[in-house]
Amino acid sequence: MTDAAPLTRPGRRPARKAPRVVVAVGLTLALAAGVGYAAELGPFDPGPPIPDADAAKQARAFLAEWEAGRMARAAALTSSPEQAERVLQSFTAGLDISGPTLTPGAATAGEDGAVTVPFTAKMPVTDLGTWTYASALPLREQDDGSWKVDWALSLVHPKLSSTEKFRLEREDAAGPExxxxxxxxxxxxxxxxxxxxxxxxxxxxxxxxxxxxxxxxxxxxxxxxxxxxxxxxxxxxxxxxxxxTLDATWQSAAEKALATEAEGKDAALVALRIDDGEILAVANSPASGFNRAVSGTYAPGSTWKIVTTSALLLKDAVAPGDVVDCPQYLTVGKRFQNVETSKYPGATFRKDFTASCNTAFISLRDKVGDQELGDVAGKYFGVGQKWRVGIPSYDGSVPVPRDQTEKAASMIGQGRVQANPLIMASVTATAVSGAFHQPTLTSGKDTTKTTPLPREVVTQLRELMRATVTDGTASVLADLPGDVGAKTGTAEVSDGVPNNGWFVAHRGNVAVACVVEKGVTGGASAGPVVRGLLDAVPGDPS
Structure with a gap:
């Protein structure tokens, strides 16, 4: 028996006033008659209608505009723009909804010519949680052949109507000190x-x-x-x-450092104790709203080279004194380059680390297995395991690269590697102490399982981070007293958007990590924030 020929679509017909019923035609004559009749279909039955692709596209556009908060543009895609804009604005503002996620499902066509696209709505209610429900968009073809969302209150939520609406109630109960x-x-x-x-x-x-x-x-x-x-x-x-575990002195200094040094950009900082993971300060700019310090998902950029270096040192794939050339560009599926297209011919690996040479690190990608970077991050640094911090947190992700280009990006903290200041402060603490301690704000239970880094690896990491302060990109801390070590990072976001700036550091029993969105470079943007914090609190916490 031969396979059925693919369904074909008729060409677009001239515009007409009656709604169009979308019909698929043309099954192969070679389809065995018994198969057709078994389903109570004649051998030439066209089957169920296929939803119009233009209608589904219009539904996705409507959901995308609504999701982005562009209510006027979303409303313009409906049959009643004025009412739609008013209701959409009232619904999201009145319920304190911000950043909704609207996911369309598969379209279906009705006998009356309408097309229905179901969707799942995830509506984050500020400071409370996410309200999730299902609804659907009805669409009809217009006289000019275009499709519009057939506006109705019920498409916003199935129970929203001309007689009933929604009201947000908050319980303003005084909590403990x-x-x-x-x-x-x-x-x-x-x-x-x-x-x-x-x-x-x-x-x-x-x-x-x-x-x-x-x-x-x-x-x-x-x-x-x-x-x-x-x-x-x-x-x-x-x-x-x-x-x-917070320390009022460190918390105050962290907030002041962000306010004075982040230049009004979105930024976040975490400081924690190295010996036990207790969090001393969590600061965000702006202070209200999203807790990017603990729940943010960022590419950590070159600060991730601490983990990459650990993976290389653990298997003796490289030593600080080895020559690992640092060319201006290196192509692995796409062209990678260094910050400001710098190059260091004949550089040692120590120079590559302190100067944060992307191309040198990428050239070593064959020294580690595709899954090895993620394995090292989880086994030694606890990244990707479930942390019980005391508040909701994002605990990192290091997916197995899908190809060599993504593996190259992962070596320098790009691609799909995800972290935040809490994670990178913990990575720094683990690197310079050798032992992972789950970060915590309260007396939460630690269920992570990690292995200590070998002492010789810790010694080399400390030396490399110290050299980055004395002779490399973290020189903003060079005149601070004590054995201060650091690593800078510059993380690409997308074309046309300035890079995020990263900076991690350790001094005494404290590890610090800071990210400044659109900071361009870590040394110039996040570096002064960390410097301001360490200047303000010269000693270790009690």
Whole structure:
């Protein structure tokens, strides 16, 4: 029996007023008749309608504009732009929704010519959580042959109607006092970056701010139902203070350093103790909103070369004194280059590290297996394991490269390698101590399993990071007293967007990591932030 010929689409017909029913025609005559009749179809039956591709495309465009907050542009794709814009604005603003994710499903065609595209909505309600529900977009062909979303309140949410709407209710319950490691009270007024964190810490065991999305009668305001609830009640007595690992002095200095040195750019910083992973400071700029320091997902750029170097040293694939040439460019599927297209002919690996030479590191990619970088990151540095920090956190990802170009990018902290300041502060602490300690803000349980780095690897990493301060790209810290070590990073974002700047450092028993979005280079943008912090707090925490 031969296979059925592919379904074909008729050409577009002239515009007409009646909605079009999309029909597929043309099955091969060689299709065995028994197969067709078994399904109660004649041998020439065209089968079910195929949804119009233009309709599905219009649905995706509508969801993309709504998702991006461009309500006027989304509304313009509907049959009732004025009402659509008003409702979409009211819905997202009134429920404190920001950054929704709207995922379309497969389109289906109805007998009346309409096309329906289902979608899943994930609506983050500020400071509470994500409201997830399913809805669908009806689309109809217009007189001119184009397609528009057939506007109805119910497409925003199936239960939104002319008689019922939604109302956000927040529970403004006073939480317990939050203290730093020395018993000093912490507040969002004095430490703005802690504003989004304190409610989560106060609840303990995942409890935090509480609230609900209610469905109410438009005329009376009476509650008709509850669509989503957020948070849970804490079992901790409200009059019992919550102790944290934070240090008020370090927290204040971190917030001041970001405010004075980040030049108004989005930025984040984490400082933690090297010997036990206890977090001393978490600061974000802007202070309110997304906690990019702990939950951000960034390419760590050249700060990741600490992990790459560890992988190379662990298998004796390179030594600091080995010559590893640093050319201006290196092509592995795409052309890679160094910052400011620098080059160092005949450079040693020590020079490659201190000058942050991308091409030298990429040239060593065959020295490690495709999965090896991720294995080292997880086994020795805990990256990608589940961390119990005390607040929600993103704990990193190092996927196996899909090809040699992505492997080359992974060697320098690009590609799909993802981290944030918390992760990179921990990586720094592990590199210079040899032991991973799960970062924590409270007395959370550590369920990670890691292996200590060999002492000789730790010694070499410390020497390389120290040389980066005395003779390399981290010279912004060169005149600080003590055995200070550091690594800079510049991470590409996308074409036409300035690079993110990274800087990690260690001094005494403290490791610090900072990212400045669109900072261009780590030494020039994140470096001064770390310098400002270390200048303000010259000694170790108690």
């Amino acid at each position: 939050i203290n730093d490691r020395d018993g000093n009270a912490l507040s969002s007024e004095k430490y703005p970056s802690l504003g989004p964190l304190l409610p989560r810490i106060a609840g303990g065991s995942g409890a935090g701010p509480r609230g609900a999305v209610r469905r109410v009668d438009r005329a009376t305001g009476d509650i008709k139902g509850t669509e989503a609830t957020f948070g849970k009640k804490s079992d901790r007595p409200a009059d019992r203070p919550v102790a944290t």
